[in-house]
Amino acid sequence: xxxxTVRPLRDEDIPAVAxxxxxxxxxxxxxxxxxxxxxxxxxxxECGTVLFLVAESHVHRxxxxxxxxxxxxxxxxxxxxxxxATMFLIHPEFRSGSIPHQMFTVALQTLVMxxxxxxxxTVNPANVTALSLYKRIGLYRTRACTIDYDGxxxxxxxxxxxxxTMLGVNSRLPQESWLTRAEHGWHFLxxxxxxxxxNYDTSFWHGLEVVTYDLQAEDWQLLFRIDVxxxxxxxxxxxxxxxxxxxxxxxxxxxxxxxxxxxxxxxxADVPRSYGIAVEQVAPELLPVxxxxxxxxxxxxxxxxxxxxGSYIYHATLQQEHCxxxxxxxxxxxxxxxxxxxxxxxxxxxxxxxxAQLCLTNRRPEQVRxxxxxxxxxxxxxxxxxxxxxxxxxxxxxxxxxxxxAETAIHAISVEVCDEHGRVFTSMPLMLPIFExxxxxxxxxxxxxxxxxxxxxxxISEQTGYLRLWDRQSGKIxxxxxxxxxxxxxxxxxxRSKPRxxxxxxxxxxxxxxxxxxxxxxxxxxxxxxMRFITPHVLAFSHRWHPxxxxxxxxxxxxxxxxxxxxxxxxxxxxQEGWKTESVIYGAYPFMRxxxxxxxxxxxxxxxxxxxxxxxxFSEEGITAGM
Numbered sequence: 242x243x244x245x246t247v248r249p250l251r252d253e254d255i256p257a258v259a260x261x262x263x264x265x266x267x268x269x270x271x272x273x274x275x276x277x278x279x280x281x282x283x284x285x286x287e288c289g290t291v292l293f294l295v296a297e298s299h300v301h302r303x304x305x306x307x308x309x310x311x312x313x314x315x316x317x318x319x320x321x322x323x324x325x326a327t328m329f330l331i332h333p334e335f336r337s338g339s340i341p342h343q344m345f346t347v348a349l350q351t352l353v354m355x356x357x358x359x360x361x362x363t364v365n366p367a368n369v370t371a372l373s374l375y376k377r378i379g380l381y382r383t384r385a386c387t388i389d390y391d392g393x394x395x396x397x398x399x400x401x402x403x404x405x406t407m408l409g410v411n412s413r414l415p416q417e418s419w420l421t422r423a424e425h426g427w428h429f430l431x432x433x434x435x436x437x438x439x440n441y442d443t444s445f446w447h448g449l450e451v452v453t454y455d456l457q458a459e460d461w462q463l464l465f466r467i468d469v470x471x472x473x474x475x476x477x478x479x480x481x482x483x484x485x486x487x488x489x490x491x492x493x494x495x496x497x498x499x500x501x502x503x504x505x506x507x508x509x510a511d512v513p514r515s516y517g518i519a520v521e522q523v524a525p526e527l528l529p530v531x532x533x534x535x536x537x538x539x540x541x542x543x544x545x546x547x548x549x550x551g552s553y554i555y556h557a558t559l560q561q562e563h564c565x566x567x568x569x570x571x572x573x574x575x576x577x578x579x580x581x582x583x584x585x586x587x588x589x590x591x592x593x594x595x596x597a598q599l600c601l602t603n604r605r606p607e608q609v610r611x612x613x614x615x616x617x618x619x620x621x622x623x624x625x626x627x628x629x630x631x632x633x634x635x636x637x638x639x640x641x642x643x644x645x646x647a648e649t650a651i652h653a654i655s656v657e658v659c660d661e662h663g664r665v666f667t668s669m670p671l672m673l674p675i676f677e678x679x680x681x682x683x684x685x686x687x688x689x690x691x692x693x694x695x696x697x698x699x700x701i702s703e704q705t706g707y708l709r710l711w712d713r714q715s716g717k718i719x720x721x722x723x724x725x726x727x728x729x730x731x732x733x734x735x736x737r738s739k740p741r742x743x744x745x746x747x748x749x750x751x752x753x754x755x756x757x758x759x760x761x762x763x764x765x766x767x768x769x770x771x772m773r774f775i776t777p778h779v780l781a782f783s784h785r786w787h788p789x790x791x792x793x794x795x796x797x798x799x800x801x802x803x804x805x806x807x808x809x810x811x812x813x814x815x816x817q818e819g820w821k822t823e824s825v826i827y828g829a830y831p832f833m834r835x836x837x838x839x840x841x842x843x844x845x846x847x848x849x850x851x852x853x854x855x856x857x858x859f860s861e862e863g864i865t866a867g868m
Contacts, residue, residue, distance in 0.1 A: 244300045245335075247343040250293040255281055257304040258295060267330050288313050291324060292351050296331070296340045305332040308344045310351065314363060316389045318739030322358040322472060323397075329362075345378065352401040358472045360400060363393040366439040372396075373436040379403070381433070381442035381452050383469045394439055399467050403454055406474065406566055407463060431455040443469060448491030449570070451475065471554075473569035481510040486557045486568045489542070495577045495605060496667065500545040502555050502570060508533035517560035530560055547574050550669065577605050578668035580656055583639055586713045588695050589647075589675045596643035597673060601656060603632035611660035613640075619652045620644050620673075630658055649676045651684045681774040683748035683756050690745055692756045694777040701772075703745065705738040706758065710780065712864060718806045719859075719866040724760065725801035727768050727786065749773070765789020768799075803868045805859040810866075813858045816851060825859070 250258065255278045262268050268276040269284050276284075285293060289312030296306030309328040312319050319325055326348065331340050352360060362380055364371050366388065380398040388394055433442050443452050449468050456463040466476035466485075470492075476485035484506045494500035504527065508514050517530030523543055533539070545553050557568045583598040603609045610631040617623055623644040632638060642654070653670040660666075674682040678695040685691075690701040698711045706724025711717065723738045746757040746769075756772045767787040775781050784799070805812075805825070813822045823845075846852075858867040 244298060245305075245338065245340065245343070246297045246299065247294055247306075247340065247347055248297065250295050254295055254304060258307060261304050261307065261330065261332070262328075265330055267328070285309070285311075288327075291355070292348065293328075294344050294347060296335070296344065298335070305335045306330060306340045306344065308348060310348055314361070314395075316363075316393075316395075319361070320359070320472070320740070322356070324352060324357050324360055326360055326362045341374075349400055349404060353404050355401075358399060358402040360398045361395055362398075363389070363395050365392065366394045369437040372439065376436045376442065377430070377432050379430050379454060382439060383443050383452065384441060384450055385469070397469070399452065399454070399465075399472065402467070402472070402474070403456075403465050406465065406477070407456070429456045431457065446475075447487040447489070448493070449475060449487065468570060471569055471571060474566070475568060475570050477559075477566065477568075479509070481508070481514060482516065482559075482561070483507040483509055484559045484566075484568065486555065486570045488570060488572050492570075492572055494545065494547050494572055494574050496547055496550065496574065497664075498547050500547050500572055500574065502543040502545065502572065504541045504543065504557055505538065506533070506540075506559065507538040508535060511535055515562055519558045519560070521556040521558075523555060527557075545572055545574070550574055550576060575604060576669050577609065577666040578602065578656060578658065579604055580654065580668040580671040582671065582673075586698055586711055586716055588693075588713055589673070590695070591649040591675050591677050592646045594643070594645055595647065595675065596641055598639060598641050599654075599671070600637050600639050601630070601632070601668070602637040603634060605666070606634040608633050609658050609660070609666050611658045611666075614657050614659065615642065615654065616657070617642075617652060617654045617673075619650060620647055620654070632658075647675045649680065649682075651682060678777065681749050681754050681777075685745070685748065690748070690756060690758070692749065692772055692774070692780070694774045694780075696777040697774070697780060699772065699780055701756070701758065702738070703743060704740050706741055706743050706760065706770075707738040710866075715864055717864065719864065720803050720868065721806055722801065722803040725768065725770070725784065725799050727760075727762060727766065727799050762789070805866055805868075807859055807861040807864065807866065810859040810861040813860070814845065814852065815854045815856065816846070817853050821845070 259276050259278050259281045262281070263275040266274065268274050288309070290309055291312070292310040294308045295304050297303070298305045307328050307330045308326060310324050310326055312325070314325045314327060360380070362375060364375055366372065375396050378398070379400050380396040382394065382396055386395040386397065435442070443450050445451070446466060450470065451466045452469055454465045454467070456465075461480055464476070464478040465474060467473065468475045475487060477483070486502065486504050489501040489503050490499060504518060504520065506516055506518060508516070513532045513534055515530055515532050516528070518528040519525050520527050520543065527541055528539065543555065552571055552573050554569060554571045559566045559568065579602040581600045581602070583600050587597065589595045589597065608631065611629070613625065613627055613630045615623060615625050621644065623642055626641040630638065652673045652675060654673055655668050655670045657665050657667045669687065672684045672686045672691075674684060674693055676682045681692060681694045683690065683692045685703075688703050690703060692699040692701070696713055698713060700709045701707070708720070708722040709718055710720040712719050724741060724743070742761050744759045744761070746759055748756055754773050758770050760768045762768070766789040769785040769787070771783045773781055786799070810825050811822055812825050813820055856867055858865055
């Protein structure tokens, strides 16, 4: 439509965009209604906006549509290679026109050129019209896409990855491809069944959860299968070649078991074709480039050494005459048994007799039966309530360990079960901290850092830096806090935290009482966060920021936000005119990006200078949590 233009946002458009959003009551909750031009600028910056498209009507001389591609949504932060499509709004008078097609096409071109693999949106599952539209263009529901706190359903699509692969599959593809044809951009996709339902759109293939894209481009039949866990290709079928990589025994293996990755390639063309195959870190030249005759197949079996726990990722490359296409598959190797504490908040003092109730889970699908052995080298004279065990697949049982006085230390406990055939099934070590009342202890357990006092337990995710703080006496979680964010985008208050490049520099051991973690940022900056117990009841934080070589361009803003998790609590804050106490209202603004709970805006001032100090306190039934 020559009377309409879809283009990137300009600064002079912002007042008109704010007016459009206000008229539709389609404003971000974190900015309030009505949104101001300054609030919209701040929102776009803090969301890490990659592209903001506007549709401009030349006849009416106004903005009639918007679409934003950004790094965060209302619920979580985008994974590497992923982007969110938000603020998709079209004036009612223009919804039957070409604006949606034009916007989606321009957005796809940007994502393909930018190297993105995945596009995610949220939709109200009751809006079957929108649900059907999204599924028709390849946005599907996976098992991880659940109804979120706001009643929205997340859909994910791999159109950027598919298009980038599709354009490289054969150089003879029509130049007027589906990437550049707005009116037919997604008509090549054969939609799945159940377009108007919120059912899952994925299936299982060799144990992997996959989404399948069937396309018909001109006279081409194309099939792409994507592992949704990695957002990577695992199978491709065209009129010329079929290639796939998959785990023969499934994506999960156990210590000592057989695990293999299979690589297959078949020439489907009517004439000879040349292909080469490489698998990174395993066989850089697994198959040197050679000629495949019509119908010729090739297959390789790559064994995995299941001697250590970990994730083993295999990156394969199919080298064709005109392009190289990448595939990837992973296998997680685990221990057969998992050992946990039934009462993880139990405090065990040193130099006193102790007992601990443990839970043993059989992760295997089949039964594990045999003699139970306990390994705890630093715990003398321990006794176990069971000596033999019989556990069905995926089942658990409990038993009790007790012992005499133990020294202050982090004690490692592991178990093994030896069956009648001589097979031994083991667990990862379970850390059992034993220390004096005025000390603090830190340790690492299955991807989580723990810092404990005799009154509180803090758990910090090594993947995200997310903090959870428990009170031992009540058994309640009191505080949840994401890792601080440095510079936009600022998703610190999101309900799901993002992966980060974190390193633990030190753990307290009874004599050294600080836990120090470091995050390295893209521009070379480093944020160090130190946590230590001042008293058994008080956990203190300090931060140090080290600018990188591009510090003059990098922002030094830092945002951190804690959430109180008590459910009948009263909030106290120190205002200039005195302390103010209000009951917390839960669920008043569940759609807001930055918090689970809130006191209405009208009750508390928003200006920092209105407060006499930078703390707040939450109280519930004798428990007080302060930040």
